Amino acid sequence: MRSRILRVLGASDEDDPETAEPDVRTDGGTTSDAAAASGETSRLGQWLDSEFAKSLPFWLPATLLVGLFVYGAIGWNFLISLTDWQGLRQPTYESLDFEMYTRFFDSVFAGGLLSGPQEYWALRNTFVLLVVFTVAALAVGLLLAILVDRDIRFENTFRTIYLLPMSLSFVVTAIFWAWMYNPESGLINQTLGAVGLGSLAQQWISDPQYKLFAVMFALVWQFSGYAMVVYLAGLRAIPSDQYEAAKVDGASLLKMYWRVIVPQLRASTTSAAVVLMVFALKAFDFLYVMFGTRPGPSADILAMMMYRESFGTTNWAYGSAIAMILFALALGVIAPYLYLQFKRGEL
Amino acid sequence: MTSDTNLTRRRYLQGTGAAGAALTMAGCLGGGGDGDSDGGTTDTDGTTSSSGGQELEIVHWWTAGGEADALEALVEGFEEEYPEVTVTNNAAPGGAGSALDTEIQSRILNNNPPSTFQIWPGESLNTYLESDVLVDIGESVWDQEMRDAYLDGVKQLSQPDGDFVAVPLNIHRLNNLFYNVDVVESAGVDPSSLSSPADVLSAMETIRAETDATPMIHQTQAPWSSIQLWEDILVGSAGVDVYQDVLAGNVAANEQAVRDALQTLADYSDYFNEDAGSVAWDQANNEVIQGNAAFLHQGDWAAGQYKTAEDFDYGDDWDYVPFPGTDGIYHVVTDSFVMPTSNPSPEATEKWLSYCGSVDGQERFNPIKGSIPPRTDVPDEEFGPFLTEQREDFNDSSAQPPTIAHGTGVTPEVKSNIEGVFSSFNGSWNVDNAYNGLTNAF
Numbered sequence: 021m022r023s024r025i026l027r028v029l030g031a032s033d034e035d036d037p038e039t040a041e042p043d044v045r046t047d048g049g050t051t052s053d054a055a056a057a058s059g060e061t062s063r064l065g066q067w068l069d070s071e072f073a074k075s076l077p078f079w080l081p082a083t084l085l086v087g088l089f090v091y092g093a094i095g096w097n098f099l100i101s102l103t104d105w106q107g108l109r110q111p112t113y114e115s116l117d118f119e120m121y122t123r124f125f126d127s128v129f130a131g132g133l134l135s136g137p138q139e140y141w142a143l144r145n146t147f148v149l150l151v152v153f154t155v156a157a158l159a160v161g162l163l164l165a166i167l168v169d170r171d172i173r174f175e176n177t178f179r180t181i182y183l184l185p186m187s188l189s190f191v192v193t194a195i196f197w198a199w200m201y202n203p204e205s206g207l208i209n210q211t212l213g214a215v216g217l218g219s220l221a222q223q224w225i226s227d228p229q230y231k232l233f234a235v236m237f238a239l240v241w242q243f244s245g246y247a248m249v250v251y252l253a254g255l256r257a258i259p260s261d262q263y264e265a266a267k268v269d270g271a272s273l274l275k276m277y278w279r280v281i282v283p284q285l286r287a288s289t290t291s292a293a294v295v296l297m298v299f300a301l302k303a304f305d306f307l308y309v310m311f312g313t314r315p316g317p318s319a320d321i322l323a324m325m326m327y328r329e330s331f332g333t334t335n336w337a338y339g340s341a342i343a344m345i346l347f348a349l350a351l352g353v354i355a356p357y358l359y360l361q362f363k364r365g366e367l
Numbered sequence: 368m369t370s371d372t373n374l375t376r377r378r379y380l381q382g383t384g385a386a387g388a389a390l391t392m393a394g395c396l397g398g399g400g401d402g403d404s405d406g407g408t409t410d411t412d413g414t415t416s417s418s419g420g421q422e423l424e425i426v427h428w429w430t431a432g433g434e435a436d437a438l439e440a441l442v443e444g445f446e447e448e449y450p451e452v453t454v455t456n457n458a459a460p461g462g463a464g465s466a467l468d469t470e471i472q473s474r475i476l477n478n479n480p481p482s483t484f485q486i487w488p489g490e491s492l493n494t495y496l497e498s499d500v501l502v503d504i505g506e507s508v509w510d511q512e513m514r515d516a517y518l519d520g521v522k523q524l525s526q527p528d529g530d531f532v533a534v535p536l537n538i539h540r541l542n543n544l545f546y547n548v549d550v551v552e553s554a555g556v557d558p559s560s561l562s563s564p565a566d567v568l569s570a571m572e573t574i575r576a577e578t579d580a581t582p583m584i585h586q587t588q589a590p591w592s593s594i595q596l597w598e599d600i601l602v603g604s605a606g607v608d609v610y611q612d613v614l615a616g617n618v619a620a621n622e623q624a625v626r627d628a629l630q631t632l633a634d635y636s637d638y639f640n641e642d643a644g645s646v647a648w649d650q651a652n653n654e655v656i657q658g659n660a661a662f663l664h665q666g667d668w669a670a671g672q673y674k675t676a677e678d679f680d681y682g683d684d685w686d687y688v689p690f691p692g693t694d695g696i697y698h699v700v701t702d703s704f705v706m707p708t709s710n711p712s713p714e715a716t717e718k719w720l721s722y723c724g725s726v727d728g729q730e731r732f733n734p735i736k737g738s739i740p741p742r743t744d745v746p747d748e749e750f751g752p753f754l755t756e757q758r759e760d761f762n763d764s765s766a767q768p769p770t771i772a773h774g775t776g777v778t779p780e781v782k783s784n785i786e787g788v789f790s791s792f793n794g795s796w797n798v799d800n801a802y803n804g805l806t807n808a809f
Contacts (some may be wrong), residue, residue: 085563108475108498138787226587226644228794312589316790331469333780334494 043349076126090113094347101340108334120341141317142325142342145232146349149239149321154296156240158289161247166277168248169255179252183245190242194309197238201225225310228318235307243299247292254288255281290357301346322346421715424455425704427485428467429736433671437736441536444731445722452715457481475500480707482716488533488703489524489775491782495705496528502706502713505531508720516726516742520699520767533703534724537738540757541698541770542599542690545663545670547655548683550580554661561691564600564631567662571638574661581660582638586648590789593632595772596664597789600635601628603692607766614769614776616809618802626802633796644794655685664690666700666773670753671737681753689760697764700773701741734745777809784808 067073101120105111120312127139185193200207201224209221224234258281266276304323307315313328315321322342330339382715429438437459459467471484472494480500495501509531514522516737517535544567546558549597554577556570571582586592600608602610607623614620636643640660649672654660656676663669673685688697704723706716722728729740734749739758747755761767769775770786788804791797 107494108472108500110476183612198645202642202645204640206607206642223641223644223794226794228791235778310588314786314790315588316590316793318791329781332471333783 071145072359098344101337101344103337105337105340106333106335111336120338121345123338124341124345138317138320138325142320142322143345144193145318145320146301146346148232149236150297150349150353151298153236153239153300154293156236157244157247157296158293160240160244161292162251162282162285164244164248165251166281169252179249182248184241186246188242190303190305191309193238194306197234198225198310201234228316231316231318235303235310239300239303239306243296247296250292251285254285258284273351290294290360294354294357298350301350301353311327322349371603395531404748418470421452421712422455422718423452423483423712423715424457424481425483425485425719425788426457426459426467426471426481428459429485430458433735433737437732440721440735441728441732444727447717448727449715449718452718454714458593475707477710480709480711482710483704483706483719485702486533486705487774488535488701489527489769490778491774492527492532493707493778493780495707496532500708502708502710503530504534504706504717504720507717508534508706508724513721513724515769516744518741518743518761518764518767520697521701521741522767524699524701524769525703525722533705534720535701535703535741536723536729536734537702537733538697538741538761539666539668539700539738540761541595541666541695541700541773542602542696543669543687543767544690545655545667545673545685547580547658547660549658550574550578550661554578554580556661558686558688558691561688563692564690565605566691568631568634568638570636571662575638578661580658581640581654583635583662583664584648584651584654584660584662585635585639585641585643586646586651587636587639587643587793588645588647590786590793591772592648592665593789593793594785595666595770596635597628599664599690599693599698599770600631601602601625602696602698602768603690604628604631607768609790610768614771616781618806618809622802625805626798629792629801632792633798636796667753667757668781674737674751676767679688681751695763695765697761697767698770699767699775700770701775781809 046148099113099116100111102116102118103111103113104115104119106125124139127137128143129140130136133142159306164182167180168175172178203209203221203223206224208224212218212221222230225231262280263276266280271279299338301323303321306326307319307321307324308327311319313332316326323346326339326342326346329335329342376460388587425442427438429435438456442456446452459470466632467485471480472488474480474493475498486495492501505526510526517525521535521538525531525535544558544561551558551574554574556573558570561567561570573583574580585596598610601613601624604627605621609621609624613625618625640646640654645652648669650664651660652663652665652672653670655663656673656679667687670681670687673679673681679685690698704720706713706720710716725741726740726742726745728747730745730767733740733745734751734754737754739754739761743762747758750758771777771782774782774804785805785808788801788808791804
């Protein structure tokens with residue numbers, strides 16, 4: 021698709037000099053002294069005829085809209101985070117400083133490395149969620165993809181089953197995971213009890229020790245299907261001779277995947293990881309449905325805290341600062357990916 | 368030939384692109400126009416309100432069964448009394464105003480507030496009062512007749528800064544200990560003999576020893592239930608004055624009382640249903656109805672659930688006592704309506720607020736909602752036996768303290784901090800941490 025666009029652009033590249041050059045030549049030839057006026061028009065005509073002007077209608081509207089509603093909003097949010105805005109009056113933009121950010125990071129480090137106020141827990145949990153959830157979802161997704169790729173029966177059915185959870189809303193999955201985690205009547209503890217592992221039964225979503233783990237497990241369940249689909253596409257792109265060559269060379273199944281196949285899935289891994297990380301940052305809905313706006317320190321995340329600060333206590337500036345920190349985190353996740361793509365010339 | 372078709376296609380594309388651009392521009396202009404016309408509507412509304420035909424927009428969070436019916440009845444009565452006003456009933460669903468706050472705050476910031484909206488009175492008005500966005504209705508709505516009919520504790524809540532700004536419409540009682548009669552009897556416990564929060568503890572021990580039932584139903588999924596239980600343990604063991612002093616921010620001065628109350632709550636937690644962390648309170652309450660649990664501490668909205676349960680009658684199957692130690696105290700949870708400034712329909716809003724403060728309005732609303740009217744002169748007929756008893760208790764009560772969990776006792780900022788403390792206390796039950804958290808919360 022992209023190459024076709026390039027080809028079209030290339031074609032127009034070749035076209036334009038042909039049409040443009042004679043114009044210039046005739047212009048230069050006929051009007052040498054009646055310079056100013058016709059020179060202006062010809063420059064305008066030239067400009068109108070240029071690549072740039074001709075491409076304007078295609079990218080300008082979208083750029084303006086995105087610029088205003090995405091980057092404009094981000095910029096304004098940043099500006100608000102520099103103010104002291106709270107309450108229900110209009111913000112004043114007179115004294116701009118980074119006070120909200122210093123307040124946040126002071127709080128994060130206030131309690132040392134292992135504890136602290138809500139800022140510490142929100143930031144810590146956001147990090148943990150980002151890393152552990154992404155790695156776990158990728159691992160499960162890769163495993164599923166390899167299994168589904170091994171010419172099994174009902175392949176399409178399995179693929180659909182694994183992908184299905186992703187099509188469900190967080191609201192739905194949060195509610196039924198809350199049922200599953202119910203320590204008395206929930207499926208998980210019941211199953212553990214039925215197979216004689218009753219001693220492993222826990223208060224999954226009320227014991228602070230397991231809360232975040234329980235949330236991540238549910239999220240992995242929901243999103244590993246997506247990782248599977250991405251990996252499956254990657255696996256299908258690997259020519260089958262390579263499997264055969266590895267087999268001929270006497271590689272075991274495990275060795276073949278580990279040495280030959282998995283290293284070729286790097287591109288799939290990066291693209292799936294980026295999407296999963298973004299989902300991790302958006303786990304707000306899931307937590308909100310499960311716990312309301314107060315999941316407690318063991319499962320609090322930045323998005324949740326931002327919501328509380330802004331709409332619970334009308335600390336708009338502080339909420340905006342948290343939003344910017346979250347934005348920086350998301351950018352930090354995506355930037356290496358974009359850079360990699362750029363270096364490979366795929367951007 | 369090919370280059371020709373190419374050209375036309377390109378020109379065609381250019382055309383659509385340009386059209387798209389033009390449309391976007393038009394869209395932007397339209398947006399600008401909207402903004403202007405908004406400014407216009409407030410103007411025209413100003414004029415319409417002075418001429419008569421009015422529109423009243425009410426924003427509230429009463430969307431669940433009985434609540435929605437109660438509001439419906441109130442609106443109906445209002446429209447009978449003031450036929451010239453058209454009511455726009457704008458619900459912002461979400462328990463206890465979680466979504467409503469967001470909507471109201473952004474609308475006030477955009478200078479486009481509704482005519483009136485539901486809010487807890489008392490300190491939770493703080494955000495709005497600080498920004499000066501509520502109209503003083505001491506003259507226009509709170510006439511002498513209305514002032515005489517309200518009790519002091521409730522009137523206080525309507526004027527946190529001295530001026531009357533809110534009209535309380537209904538009152539729920541928070542300090543109830545509901546129980547399943549059969550379970551309690553089979554354990555040989557007499558709830559009416561309990562006289563302190565500590566007695567509840569020993570009663571629960573007996574229930575656990577004598578029956579298979581869960582001694583107390585509770586939820587720790589969200590922090591509010593534990594906050595309100597802690598409030599009543601504090602009132603019941605240390606008295607209203609200590610409680611009020613804590614609300615005023617003097618936690619350290621009452622260290623022993625606060626710590627003891629936290630410890631008692633932590634002791635209670637041994638007797639909670641095992642799935643307290645995974646259920647909502649009404650889900651858990653089914654266990655009381657089915658006879659699998661004995662006690663429930665909850666506001667009297669819980670009675671609504673018992674009322675709708677089949678074969679579960681007041682007095683025979685379920686009953687309640689004021690939370691032990693809080694006899695004679697009516698721990699008030701109340702909803703009110705207010706009048707924001709830049710009001711689109713000032714006159715209609717005043718009519719609505721006056722109606723909310725009237726005997727007729729409160730008589731229509733409260734029996735259906737399952738609450739009692741804040742006015743003491745509303746006739747009893749419409750209220751069932753349970754609410755009639757509650758009304759007697761209310762009229763005879765010696766104190767009507769506000770609450771933290773339901774917004775009337777502390778500012779939203781403090782409430783949020785306390786919720787933070789209890790969201791970690793729920794589950795960890797670490798008294799030292801919770802106490803330190805509370806001292807920092809105010």
